[in-house]
Amino acid sequence: MTHLCLAAGFGLxxxxxxxxxxxxxxxxxxxxxxxxxxxxxxxxxxxGFWTDASVTPLERPKQLGAKEFYTPEEAAEHDxxxxxxxxxxxxxxxxxxxxYDMSQYGLDVSLVKVxxxxxxxxxxxxxxxxPPLTDEARKRRADQAAQRRGHEFDSxxxxxxQERCIVWSNTGPPMTPAxxxxxxxxxxxxxxVAILQEMIHDTRxxxxxxxxxxxxxxxxxxxxxxxxxxxxxxxxxxxxxTNRTNVFGSTENLHVVERFKMxxxxxxxxxxxxxxxxxxxxxxxxxLPLTRIEGxxxxxxxxxxxxxxxxxxxxxRAAEEAxxxxxx
Amino acid sequence: xxxxxWSAARTERTRTASVRVPRDPRLKALWLKLTTPVTDCRIxxxxxxxxxxxxxxxxxxxxxxxCAFPQAPANRARTPDGHPDLSGIWQVLNTANWDLEGHxxxxxxxxxxxxxxxxxxxxxxxxxxxxPYLPEAAAKKKENFAHRLExxxxxxxYLPGVPRATYMPYPFQIVESxxxxxxxxxxxxxxxxxxxENHKKAxxxxxxxxxxxxxxxxxxxxxxxxxNDxxxxxxSGNFHSDALHVVERYTPxxxxxxxxEAAIDDPKVFSRPWKISMILYRHxxxxxxLLEFKCVExxxxxxxxxxxKKPSQ
Numbered sequence: 001m002t003h004l005c006l007a008a009g010f011g012l013x014x015x016x017x018x019x020x021x022x023x024x025x026x027x028x029x030x031x032x033x034x035x036x037x038x039x040x041x042x043x044x045x046x047x048g049f050w051t052d053a054s055v056t057p058l059e060r061p062k063q064l065g066a067k068e069f070y071t072p073e074e075a076a077e078h079d080x081x082x083x084x085x086x087x088x089x090x091x092x093x094x095x096x097x098x099x100y101d102m103s104q105y106g107l108d109v110s111l112v113k114v115x116x117x118x119x120x121x122x123x124x125x126x127x128x129x130x131p132p133l134t135d136e137a138r139k140r141r142a143d144q145a146a147q148r149r150g151h152e153f154d155s156x157x158x159x160x161x162q163e164r165c166i167v168w169s170n171t172g173p174p175m176t177p178a179x180x181x182x183x184x185x186x187x188x189x190x191x192x193v194a195i196l197q198e199m200i201h202d203t204r205x206x207x208x209x210x211x212x213x214x215x216x217x218x219x220x221x222x223x224x225x226x227x228x229x230x231x232x233x234x235x236x237x238x239x240x241x242t243n244r245t246n247v248f249g250s251t252e253n254l255h256v257v258e259r260f261k262m263x264x265x266x267x268x269x270x271x272x273x274x275x276x277x278x279x280x281x282x283x284x285x286x287x288l289p290l291t292r293i294e295g296x297x298x299x300x301x302x303x304x305x306x307x308x309x310x311x312x313x314x315x316x317r318a319a320e321e322a323x324x325x326x327x328x
Numbered sequence: 329x330x331x332x333x334w335s336a337a338r339t340e341r342t343r344t345a346s347v348r349v350p351r352d353p354r355l356k357a358l359w360l361k362l363t364t365p366v367t368d369c370r371i372x373x374x375x376x377x378x379x380x381x382x383x384x385x386x387x388x389x390x391x392x393x394x395c396a397f398p399q400a401p402a403n404r405a406r407t408p409d410g411h412p413d414l415s416g417i418w419q420v421l422n423t424a425n426w427d428l429e430g431h432x433x434x435x436x437x438x439x440x441x442x443x444x445x446x447x448x449x450x451x452x453x454x455x456x457x458x459x460p461y462l463p464e465a466a467a468k469k470k471e472n473f474a475h476r477l478e479x480x481x482x483x484x485x486y487l488p489g490v491p492r493a494t495y496m497p498y499p500f501q502i503v504e505s506x507x508x509x510x511x512x513x514x515x516x517x518x519x520x521x522x523x524x525e526n527h528k529k530a531x532x533x534x535x536x537x538x539x540x541x542x543x544x545x546x547x548x549x550x551x552x553x554x555x556n557d558x559x560x561x562x563x564s565g566n567f568h569s570d571a572l573h574v575v576e577r578y579t580p581x582x583x584x585x586x587x588x589e590a591a592i593d594d595p596k597v598f599s600r601p602w603k604i605s606m607i608l609y610r611h612x613x614x615x616x617x618l619l620e621f622k623c624v625e626x627x628x629x630x631x632x633x634x635x636x637k638k639p640s641q
Contacts, residue, residue, distance in 0.1 A: 047507065164625070197519060211615070218619070
């Protein structure tokens with residue numbers, strides 16, 4: 001019975017136009033004869049392992065003014081300086097030479113594949129900087145800083161989200177370069193685009209379609225994503241953040257729109273726009289490349305291996321005891 | 329001629345046998361028509377033709393119904409390369425996470441939780457009923473059970489390992505593509521990537537292990553190695569060593585259910601390999617979605633509360 005249907009079906013298929021087979025020649029800085037890989041539903045195939053490791057700062061150095069792009073020679077010199085001249089602890093701004101030397105673990109950006117760009121900053125546009133804060137945000141920040149002062153080590157809840165292993169700030173959305181392990185894996189199937197990020201093994205499950213977002217009373221650390229295709233660009237709209245997610249100081253009103261566009265076999269241009277009217281006076285957009293890597297993604301069992309938290313807190317309590325004794 | 333005579337004679341004999349003939353004239357006419365053997369060849373041919381025509385109508389209708397409303401095969405959805413598409417949101421409906429072995433209901437460990445904290449009953453998911461511990465290991469299991477509040481890694485929101493992640497009381501989502509199958513678990517945002525193409529040896533131990541997958545007919549077979557010894561199988565202290573080797577089998581059995589089997593091999597703890605088996609049920613709600621259960625935040629007071637700064641006098 002099934003065979004009869006298949007026989008009839010094949011007959012019809014032979015007459016149907018063949019979708020998703022037309023190659024899309026996209027001009028890129030790299031290979032001009034490149035053909036967009038596609039999944040069988042005709043959409044671009046982004047699957048594989050990628051890195052957003054970068055030596056480009058989020059905000060443009062002030063002395064560069066409105067200069068948005070380096071010349072190829074300037075870019076090469078900038079990248080060489082970042083990757084070769086500077087040390088791991090220079091980049092991380094740490095004084096502790098042993099602990100923060102990522103090169104001893106093979107994790108420093110000078111030792112891994114880096115997504116290079118000629119941009120002078122990840123934030124695009126003539127200013128290349130995060131826009132001014134609203135008055136409300138300025139006050140909020142001042143209040144929060146005042147509350148924190150002197151209480152940074154009181155409890156686990158006073159430590160940054162990363163130290164608590166709740167959520168890694170580079171996971172996003174939006175995804176931003178991390179000091180190390182800036183790795184992600186994309187898998188497409190079942191009507192979803194899934195992005196598994198190495199730290200902290202978070203998977204963003206992005207449904208493709210027009211389903212509405214979660215109701216406003218359900219908030220999530222990573223928000224609630226909804227995706228759709230605009231031609232060959234994947235557009236992901238994320239809302240429903242918690243009021244503690246804190247992307248560059250944002251609130252629960254944060255709205256993130258991301259765009260993924262493949263420009264050659266090994267490069268996806270990733271762009272994100274952040275909008276939070278209770279934090280910034282206007283939305284702002286950054287763009288960074290994702291570069292293909294060999295993979296795989298390794299397990300980052302942050303919470304399971306979190307000796308830092310008990311050590312930090314018990315150390316703070318011991319320091320207080322010692323200070324009390326000295327005072328006597 | 330002979331046939332006609334024989335038939336006529338037979339008809340006579342039939343008629344004289346003890347058979348009840350309807351009295352109503354119309355029914356009688358019909359009865360006679362149906363019971364009288366056909367002697368006229370032309371009538372026979374016509375009846376044969378009508379029979380064949382009727383049979384063809386029935387057969388063609390059957391095919392049409394079959395094509396228009398196909399019987400849903402056990403694995404209705406398939407990926408373009410012909411394998412079952414396991415993509416979707418799944419969850420178990422058993423109490424294996426409380427205890428893999430059969431268990432009656434029991435009071436919980438926290439009196440204030442009352443019935444909410446009590447242990448629900450459940451049948452064993454272990455083939456054969458019980459787990460074949462080596463003697464020393466059986467003693468350790470008893471000790472684990474006695475101290476489960478301190479020792480069960482789930483209490484601290486630690487990653488559950490394999491196979492426990494499958495039967496936690498939370499949904500998980502499978503995203504299937506040809507080269508990689510991703511499984512994302514709602515519990516603690518645990519995740520696994522199953523490599524369907526480039527099978528490599530586990531480079532290092534991890535909580536969720538190293539998964540190499542392949543298809544055997546319509547069954548997804550996942551070979552899991554590199555599991556560390558820090559996870560438990562359930563909340564009752566059933567445990568393993570770092571020699572654990574798990575082989576999972578995911579077999580669709582209907583559009584919305586799968587059979588899940590996990591073969592457990594750990595010669596340091598068990599006297600022989602053993603197996604668990606259960607059904608996975610698809611979340612068929614239109615708006616089904618995995619939500620965040622980031623439980624690390626919920627255990628901070630438990631794990632770090634005693635290092636909190638005391639309020640100053």
